[in-house]
Amino acid sequence: MFYAWLYYWQSKKKEIQMKTRTRFAPSPTGYMHIGNLRTALYEYLIAKSTGGDFILRIEDTDQKRYVEGATDIIFQTLKRVGMLWDEGPDIGGNFGPYVQSERKPIYAEYAHKLVELGGAHYCFCAHKDEEEDEENNNPAHAKLKDPCRLIPLEEAKKRIAAGESFVVRQNINKKGTSVFHDVVYGDIEIDYDELDEGVLLKSDGLPTYNFANVIDDHLMQITHVVRGNEYISSTPKYNLIYEAFGWEPPVYVHVPPVMKDAQHKLSKRNGDASFQDLVAKGYLPEAILNYIALLGWNPGDEREIFSLQELEECFSSERLNKSPAIFDIAKLTWMNGCYIRHLSADEFAKLAEPYYADITTPINHMALSAALQPRVETLGQIPEQIDFLQKVPEYDVALYENKKMKTTPEIAKKALELVLPVLEKVSDWNNENLFEVLKTTAVDHEMKNGQILYPVRIALSGKETTPGGATELAVILGKDESIKRIKSALQKLG
RNA sequence: GGUCCCAUCGUCUAAUGGUUAGGACAUCACCCUUUCACGGUGGCAAUAUGGGUUCGAAUCCCGUUGGGAUCACCA
Numbered sequence: 001m002f003y004a005w006l007y008y009w010q011s012k013k014k015e016i017q018m019k020t021r022t023r024f025a026p027s028p029t030g031y032m033h034i035g036n037l038r039t040a041l042y043e044y045l046i047a048k049s050t051g052g053d054f055i056l057r058i059e060d061t062d063q064k065r066y067v068e069g070a071t072d073i074i075f076q077t078l079k080r081v082g083m084l085w086d087e088g089p090d091i092g093g094n095f096g097p098y099v100q101s102e103r104k105p106i107y108a109e110y111a112h113k114l115v116e117l118g119g120a121h122y123c124f125c126a127h128k129d130e131e132e133d134e135e136n137n138n139p140a141h142a143k144l145k146d147p148c149r150l151i152p153l154e155e156a157k158k159r160i161a162a163g164e165s166f167v168v169r170q171n172i173n174k175k176g177t178s179v180f181h182d183v184v185y186g187d188i189e190i191d192y193d194e195l196d197e198g199v200l201l202k203s204d205g206l207p208t209y210n211f212a213n214v215i216d217d218h219l220m221q222i223t224h225v226v227r228g229n230e231y232i233s234s235t236p237k238y239n240l241i242y243e244a245f246g247w248e249p250p251v252y253v254h255v256p257p258v259m260k261d262a263q264h265k266l267s268k269r270n271g272d273a274s275f276q277d278l279v280a281k282g283y284l285p286e287a288i289l290n291y292i293a294l295l296g297w298n299p300g301d302e303r304e305i306f307s308l309q310e311l312e313e314c315f316s317s318e319r320l321n322k323s324p325a326i327f328d329i330a331k332l333t334w335m336n337g338c339y340i341r342h343l344s345a346d347e348f349a350k351l352a353e354p355y356y357a358d359i360t361t362p363i364n365h366m367a368l369s370a371a372l373q374p375r376v377e378t379l380g381q382i383p384e385q386i387d388f389l390q391k392v393p394e395y396d397v398a399l400y401e402n403k404k405m406k407t408t409p410e411i412a413k414k415a416l417e418l419v420l421p422v423l424e425k426v427s428d429w430n431n432e433n434l435f436e437v438l439k440t441t442a443v444d445h446e447m448k449n450g451q452i453l454y455p456v457r458i459a460l461s462g463k464e465t466t467p468g469g470a471t472e473l474a475v476i477l478g479k480d481e482s483i484k485r486i487k488s489a490l491q492k493l494g
Numbered sequence: 495g496g497u498c499c500c501a502u503c504g505u506c507u508a509a510u511g512g513u514u515a516g517g518a519c520a521u522c523a524c525c526c527u528u529u530c531a532c533g534g535u536g537g538c539a540a541u542a543u544g545g546g547u548u549c550g551a552a553u554c555c556c557g558u559u560g561g562g563a564u565c566a567c568c569a
Contacts, residue, residue, distance in 0.1 A: 027569055062568055123567095167567055185499070194497050194565075202567040209569045233498055233564045256500080256562090263561065291506095294518095298507060302517050321507080324562070328505050331519040341532075374532040385530095405529080435528075453528045461529090469528035 020052025022224045023217070024078075024085070025059045028070030032077040032275040034266055034327060035228070035258040038292040042255060043226045044083045045293075045315040055220060056088030058099045059213075061206045077275050081289045082308045087220075095220040100212050107207040110215050110245075111168040111200055115153070119244030120200055122156040123148040123169040146197050168201035170210075170237060178236035183253040184320045185229070190236050198237065210234065214241045222250055224317075229254040253317055256324045258295055266327050278332075282355075282379030287336040295325040305338060337377030348373045355382035359389045367431075367475045371468035385467045389476065392462040392485060397493055399458055405450035412455035413493040416486050418445060419456060423486070429479045434471040459489035 022043040026036055047054040056078070058071055075090060087093025097103055114120040123146055146169055148156075160166055174192040181187050200211035207215070217225055232254050242249040260266045268274060273281070278288055290306050298321075299306075299314050306314075340348065349369035356365060368386065376382055387393070400412035407415070422441050426433055442452045457470035460482060466473060474482045 025569090029569095059569065169567095188498070190498065196565065199567045204567075206567090208567065213569090228563090228569095229499070230563055231569090254499095259562090265562090294506065296506090300508080302508080304506095304518060323500050325507090326505060328519070331506065334519055337532095371531095375530070402529085438528090449528070457529060463529090465530040467530075469530090471528070 018223050020047050020050045020224060021055060021220070021222050022047040022052065022226060023055040023057050023220065023222050025057040025213070025216075026074055027059050027062065028067055028074065029268075030067035030070045030073065031268060031277075032073060033268060034273070034275060034278075034288075034292060037077065037081075037275050037289075038258060038295060039226055039228065039255060040078065040083060041081075041289060041293055041311075042253070042297070042317070042320070043224075045311055046224050046226065046253065046317055048312045049315040052223070053086040054083070055093070055095075055222070056085040056098060057216060057220070058089055059209065060099060060101045061202075061209065061212055073276065080279075080285045100216065101206070103212075103216070104206060106219070107201060107212060107215055108205060111207070111211065114200070114241065114244055115168060117244050118171065118173075119241060120168050120170050121146070121149050122151070122153075122160060122166050123199075124151075124156075124159060124164060124166050149197075165203045167199045167203050168211075170197050170200050170240070172197050172237070172240065174240065178239065180235055180239060180249070180252065182232070182235075183224075183251060183317050184256075184322050185232065185254055188232060188235075190233060192236070194233070195237050195240075198234075200241075210237060211241070214238050217250055218242070218245070218247050224253055225250045226253040226255060229256050253320070255320060256296060256322055258292070259324045259326045261326060272327075273329075280380075282376075282381065283332065283336050284339045284351075284379075287339040288332065290339075291332045291335050295327065296321045304335070333377045340376060340379075341374060343373070345370060345373065351379060352382060355379055356386070358383065359386060361390055361481060362478060363389055363481075364476050364478060367472065368467075371472050371476065375467045388461045388463050388466070392460075392488070395458075395462040399462070399464060400455055400493070402450075402454055405454040406448055407451050407454050409493055411447075411451055412458070413490065415447065415452045415455040416459055416490050416493070419452060420483070420486055420490070423474075423479075423483060426479070429475065431471050431475050434474050438471065455489075456486070459486050 024040040024043050026032075026040075044054045046052070056074075058074070071089065078085065085091070087095060087098065089096075089098040092098075111120065115122060125146070125148060148169070149171065151159075156166075172192060172195045177189050177191050178195075179187055179189050198210050199208055201207050213225075216222075235252060235254075239249050258266045260270060260272050264270060266272045275285075275288060279285060286307065289308060290304075290311075293306060293311055294304065297315075297319055300316075300319055343351070345366075349366060352369050352372060353365070356363075356368070368389075372382060372385065376385065397409045397412075400407055400409040418441055419438065422437050423434075426437060438452050438456065439449060441447075442449050453470040457466060457473060458464075460466075460470065460473045460477060468476070477485070
């Protein structure tokens, strides 16, 4: 209890005294996972909400996992959402290098030092093969300490000098209970007996995450370590390393995972969307960022729409949640719709333009964008909404039958016959004029507005639902194409 | 299995001992309307469970159940 208090106090003190430094330390796996991006966001916000620094570090100590071009995706994603780093592989800084594979000599140096300090030992055991041993299921055996610990240090050094392959393995000497404070989870107690003597330096000379993160976080003067809660159970091991070196551990902020459903994490393996997948589907980066900020955090009031800047202003790590959050694409879609609607007409038009690529008919793009903007929640929904612009789809004349509009194919035929000559005379082809003349036509022939407008809309589109009404479609299609489509509809109606 | 962690509407969450348990998404209904949307109004919907502590428990404690994590020369 005393230690818990002490720990908490030290953490608190550190928060107050030092300039906050957080780091995002992804592995270059080739895509930006939503959960990772959220972690990066929280790291960024913890730093920036207190005027601190956000550092980017690449954790590529597992050569088997290396993917070409993966770091570029990391750079691009962070830039795209506006999370700019103060130090990193591309821009350098006072604590470089910022790529772990380039720090190899540093880890080796500290690993050997840790052995001297009694925090680790050399181990010459052969690689443990995968699921080979049933004995692994025997808890008593699993907890057995590494026999190589018994090798005298001098002898171990001789074997290494002789070229024997070795790893550096952590010593767990302590007994009793380890206590540490976490910003999200509070005080956590773990028995030292639960800790295994894991490999710190691999036989290829590169460190494991378990070692590299401690060395780098200390050397880079990271004050707040934010990471997934799967690291909670190994945190005492890291503290042991800090302790052996006489270093002070950082403030820990373990965050719960982002879930796909109640029992599965969001993961690329399950085919779940990554950041770039979502962008490709027409989600705006700003909306994605806003949405994931709220997966596990809330501002304490009822606001939901936040720019990165606004998040920086009101973020507090104390409002981070400890239970997992399910990623709800429906809510993201809604939020994306909000962002789309808040775009200026020009901004939306620019973003929508690429989605018009399949339409070769000469259409009014500006009018189309204006019609689409309030009607789509993702840019990806655009093509299905505008397919009729290229070509009127096959449709049944029964489509002209509409109870609410009080139309039938017969009425539609009459309406289109009345409308055709009127439209041909319209010179200023804009929405206001068109609506005016069509309304007048209805009044002149004692018909309801809908009895004129509905058939026109169907004639122009061949679809039951369209982005915009009759006159809006007419403007989008232009006079020539509109007239053409009405004539061909009349033919169809016999 | 050992250990650690988690548990409020279907989903994201608010309420840090006293609220008719609030908001948002989704859903449903209605209004608006030139189809569909947008927008507006309203409805449905939650404290996993059993014990305590307390005048009073979603909130504190214990058990149960359910879920997750971890026990790698992966991070």
